Amino acid sequence: MPSLNRRSFLDQVCSQIKWKAAHREICAELDAHIEDRMERLERLGRDKEEAEFEAVAAMGDPIQIGKELNRYHKPYLSWLFHCSWVLIIFLIVFFIATVLWPWGSRLYAQNQPVRTNEKVIWTLDAEEQTQQIDNRIVYLTGADFTESGILYVYWKSELLAPYQSGWSFALNFDVYDQNGNNLLESIGYQTQMAAVGGIEHYVMVFRDFDAESIEKLTFIYDQYHRHMEFTLDLMQKEAAE
Amino acid sequence: MKKWSKKQKLxxxxxxISLLAIGIYAGQIALSGFYRDADTAHAASEMTLHYGPSETRAVIAEVGDEKNTRYYLGVYDEWFCVDTVIKDWKGWRIGRNFGIHKIDYQKPLSYSWHIYDNEMVVYGVASDSNIAAVEISLRLGDQTIELRQEELFEDMFFFSQQVHADPILTEIRGYDREGIMICSLETGY
Structure with a gap:
């Protein structure tokens, strides 16, 4: 067999390997072997050229090596391997975008308070009065009274099975003051809803609210044989900072 | 450390990939409210409305353009309701609910109707036990069509019609077992 230099040896090995994408990796590995052997030979006193030819010759028949490596580097196996990485990257991105991100943002948003931006005169913490109705938990969280005479009452609601969608809970409450007057029949209220990270926050807005004479509010929900009741003691109010 | 072969790496x-796929599937189901079967999705749907569980009078399966919607006709105490659940690759999810209506026992028929996309549904309950069949008249532009349900689902009836013009329910009639009309309600349209 004629003497081969390093480059020709590697070319001949690779000429037998059908999977071209593997050529670089194989060449690097074989080249490293040749390099090691050359260094040893040079330490024994060979010059660089002699060491290269001897090191290459010691590697064996490049055609035989190439055939062996070709058996190992099956094209379909390598394709599958490469495709599997592409798929893994795609699935990781998809998992983050569709599962981790919504889940994380919900956890983050769970305790973010929803409050009015208006100037608040007094505020009230309802100490999270909680009631459960079917698979939904309803929280009365507090209230703010603003200088424009509006009372905001804050609610929160979430499903027991977390992360499950469902129909929105509606604030279909009758609201009574301490004298039994139904505020729905007098000033009425509007509702606003904001879904923060999957938790539903509701705000009841009472305009022209008579904060001087109303001391207590009772909220009664009674539909389809479901009943829940919350009270808000306005005497517990605290001046806003 | 032993170097892995390509086959082992594969x-x-x-x-x-399998673990990620399972994670995505489970995450999707947990996050988007999917249920393994239609009945569970229907029960959850009613529960989120704080209604029911209703007594199911009929399950009308796989209607609509994509044949993926299942209708549940049910009565709960003094109310009636039509609820839908929808199937896709992840399982069953809560679909449309056409509202909950009080049964008017003073009238022989209590009914409601809705149009969603190109589908019109008319449904209701017969309070009069002599009513065996129900017929409705729909006005579609200049045209009037009549639909008839010969056999009630116990006491409930349900019509689903693909429509392209603006349809209006004009009349609803109840018939006894002999086919004699025993009530007729004009809807006022």
């Missing part, structure tokens, strides 16, 4: 990657 097996490792396949395991990673």
């Amino acid at each position: 097996i490792r990657n396949i395991i990673i």
Whole structure:
């Protein structure tokens, strides 16, 4: 067999390997072997050229090596391997975008308070009065009274099975003051809803609210044989900072 | 450390892909409210409305353009309701609910109707036990069509019609077992 230099040896090995994408990796590995052997030979006193030819010759028949490596580097196996990485990257991105991100943002948003931006005169913490109705938990969280005479009452609601969608809970409450007057029949209220990270926050807005004479509010929900009741003691109010 | 062969690495990657796929599927189901069967989705749907569980009078399966919607006709105490659940690759999810209506026992028929996309549904309950069949008249532009349900689902009836013009329910009639009309309600349209 004629003497081969390093480059020709590697070319001949690779000429037998059908999977071209593997050529670089194989060449690097074989080249490293040749390099090691050359260094040893040079330490024994060979010059660089002699060491290269001897090191290459010691590697064996490049055609035989190439055939062996070709058996190992099956094209379909390598394709599958490469495709599997592409798929893994795609699935990781998809998992983050569709599962981790919504889940994380919900956890983050769970305790973010929803409050009015208006100037608040007094505020009230309802100490999270909680009631459960079917698979939904309803929280009365507090209230703010603003200088424009509006009372905001804050609610929160979430499903027991977390992360499950469902129909929105509606604030279909009758609201009574301490004298039994139904505020729905007098000033009425509007509702606003904001879904923060999957938790539903509701705000009841009472305009022209008579904060001087109303001391207590009772909220009664009674539909389809479901009943829940919350009270808000306005005497517990605290001046806003 | 032993170097892995390409085949071993491929097996490792396949395991990673399987785990990710299971994670995505489970995450999607948990996050988007999917249920393994239609009945569970229907029960959850009613529960989120704080209604029911209703007594199911009929399950009308796989209607609509994509044949993926299931209708549940039910009565709960003094109310009636039509609820839908929808199937896709992840399982069953809560669909449309056409509202909950009080049964008017003073009238022989209580009914409601809705149009969603190109589908019109008319449904209701017969309070009069002599009513065996129900017929409705729909006005579609200049045209009037009549639909008839010969056999009630116990006491409930349901019509679903693909429509392209603006349809209006004009009349609803109840018939006894002999086919004699025993009530007729004009809807006022």
